[in-house]
Amino acid sequence: MVESPTKATTIASYLDKDWVVVATKGHIKDLPAKSYGIDFQNSFEPEYEWLKGKKTIFSAIKTQAKLASVIYIASDPDREGEIIAKHCFDELVKLKKPMFRLRLKEISKEEVNRQIKLKSGLDFAEIESQIARRTVDRIFGFEVSPDLWRQLKISSLSAGRVQSTVLHWICEREKEIQNFSKEIYYQLKLQGSVSGESVILDHQTKDKLDSKSIQKVLTDIEILPEPNRLKEILLSEIKKKNIKRNSPPAFSTASLLETSFRVLGFDSKKTMKIAQTLFEGKSIGSGERIGLITYMRTDSTRVSDLKRELGVNYLKKHFPGLVLEGSITPKKQKKYSQDAHEAVIPIRPDYSPETIGSYLSNEERSLYTLIWERFLTSLMKPELGEETIYEFHKNNQVFIYKNEFITDSGFKAFGKRDQKKNSKKFDWKIGDRFFYESHSIEEKQTEPPVRYTQGKLVQKMEDTGVGRPSTYGSIIETLRTRKYIVEYHKSIGPTSLGMIVDDYLFLNFQEMIGESFTKDLENKLDQITEDKASRINLIQNFYDSLLGLLRTPRKKYTSTVRRYPKNNEETLPGSYAKPNPNRSAKIKASTTRISISKEQTNVKPCPVCKEGFIKTKLGKKGKTIYFCSRYPHCDYITYES
Structure with missing residues (x-):
């Protein structure tokens, strides 16, 4: 018994006619949608x-x-799969047939036969952990969501425990962008030559230079007031250090989602859907069905000894010069990793993208190639070389020239990766002269923080221990469905509804949605999985803490007005047209008003009417639009902060 019909077909092809493989098509039971579904007594x-x-x-x-004669339940090898197995077990136990649990980390004939021989039972600690998570999330949603409706006077709002933490990250980043003030600074470069080699020296300073500082530097090195006065600068110091850049580890779920989004442009939902297909099996060659990758929900980058041996043997045959020889020290797992499953890797390295590519769709091939290459790269030699920094001193001013000399490209020689352009080694020595020819001054400006992408959000979830591999994609999708966030040109920003909800939740439930509380709860859930903690105690403590917050007086917003669009319809970033200078800009008016103090939102007054405050939105091209909160009574709007 499995979850997916595709997986059922693949496994059935490994077994003889005495076996019947059926699919539940996911969960068969869940808590009721419209009632609490928890027996508090x-x-x-x-x-x-x-x-x-x-x-x-x-x-x-x-x-x-x-x-x-015997029943095997082979739902996915994680918390959700374990609760599915339990529900199936509960329904079939009355048949009084032998029942066993299969936990397939990959879909292959060898793995299926190995698991059948194990005759494992249910993992009740894992089940307890899943029930605890589901119960805590249900309590938070059913208690806090009605509070949102009452306090914000907006019906049908929903609050999720982990989603609220991620929403807060997005909203905080948006506030950082709103409050950012750009700073102009300058960078000085000198053009000339050393020992006949044309080079450009960069001015070295700890502080950003304004126009007056640049003038002082030019005076110190004798370019001002007479440009022809500077002839040469002596090489005063040489610093060298070895370069060793190790290959990246095999994919965890988070790094797969981040890389897939960055390289292929696939969002989290799409990546996991394609990965699920590759895991469950494809028809290869003469019709044989085989799973192509290991289980795709994992927070580990660990590779089993068997898979490592298969990968090394493949490299020795096809890329002998790139194999990392000797024993490999396992890469340290991240702080919040459970390490329950190995990394997302190909089951058989000899199934290269070129070999099986014709049996895959274009998107399947692209993702499989990403996983296949990353696995093999993780087994390759590091990039080696030497970095040399040459320092040229003139009247307390320092100019540097950096040079990298790569002795072994290692894993970067694999595939289509770019090679280092600068691989020349210089034999300069202290006392050599830099002969000055000209200089340039580049005007630069500090950049505001960038909005999160899906990939960066998932990476932060893994780094901070918020969420788990099985929930990364659904967290972002839930926020989008609730219209709390919007994505445009790969950037994720909060909607005005999302900002309102986050302001209220963080003001009144910070203890429950703060990053430290959320990751601490994840750790406690992991302890239940390891049979080191009690489900009932965790839920009771959570419930008591939440009730305590709900009984305290609500912190109210006062003063200025924040607006929210009518009927929960959120204007998306792309819906603002570029302002026409010949007429007033049009911004859709909103209705429900919620007061927020200036101290809480760091708002800036409108420079035109002096009564409203500046609000922001993502514009059509991903730029930030600034406009007055009193629209349509004030028509101030600009792209400049």
Whole structure:
């Protein structure tokens, strides 16, 4: 019994005619959609109900199970898969047939046969952990969401525990952008030659230089007031250090999602859907179905000894000069990694993208290539070389020239990676002269913080221990569905609704949605998985803390007005047209008003009417639009902060 019909087809191809493989098509039960579904008088026991259509599907499965001599439940090897297995077990236990649990980390004939021989049972600690997470999330949503409706006077708002933490990151980044003030500075470069080699020296300074500082530097090195006075600068110091850049580790779920988004442009949902297909199996060659990658929900970059050996043997045959020889020290796992599954890697390295590419769709091939190349790269030699910094001193001013000399490109020689352009080694020595020819002054400006992309958000979730591999994609998708965030040109920003909800939640429930609390709760859930903590105690403590917050007086917004569009319709970033200078800009008016103090929002007064405050939105081309909160009574709008 598996979750997916595709996986069922693949596994069935490994077994003889005495076996029947059926699919539940995901979860069969869940907490009720419209009621609490938790028995508070009975140790927070969940009250599950059949999902729509699943009772009929499982009835057919049960009919076939009655004819079986033994039953194996092979739902996914994670928390969600374990609760699915438990629900199936509970429904079939009355048949009094032997039942075992299969945890397939990959879909291959060898793995299926190995798991069948293990005859494992349910992992009750994992089940307890899943129930704890689901119960805590249900309590938070059912208690805090109505509070949002009452306090903000906006119906149908929803609050999720982990989603609220991620929403706060996005909103805080938006506020940083709003409050950013650009700073102009200058960078000085000298053009000339050393030992006949044309070089450009960069002025070295700890502080950013304004126009007056630049004039002082030019005076110190004798370019001002007479440009022809500077002839040469002596080489005063040489600093050298070895370069060793190790190959990146194999993919975890987070790094796969981040890289897929950055390289292929696939969002989290699309990446996981394609990865699921590659995991469940494709028809290769003469019709044989085989899973192509290991389980794609993991926070580990660990590679098993067997897979490492397969990868090294493939490299020795096809790329002998790139293999990292000797014993490999396992890369340290991230602080919040459970390390329950190995990394996302190909099951068989000899199934190269060129070999099996014709059996995959273009998108499947692109993602498989990414996973295949990353795995092999992780087994390759590091890039080696030497970096030399040459320092030229003149009247307390320092100019530098950096040079990298690569002795071994290592893993960077694999595939289509660019080679280092500068691989020349200089034999300069202290006392050599830089002969000055000209100089240039570049005007630069500090850049505001950039908005998160999906990939960067997922990476932050993994780095901070917020969420787990199975929830990364759904967290972002939930925020988008609720219209709390919007994505434009790969950048994610909060909608005005998202800002309102975050302001209120963080003001009143900071203890519950703060990053430290969220990752601490994840750690406690992991302890339940390891059978080191109690589900009931965790839920009771969480519930008591939440009730304590709900009983305290609400912190109210006062003073200036924040608007929210009518009927929960959020204007997306791309819907603002560029302002026409010949007429007043049009911004859709909104209705529901919520007061927010200037101290809480760091608002800036409107420079035109002096009564409203400056609000911001993502513009059509990803730029920030600034406009007055009193529109249409004030028509101030600009792209400049």
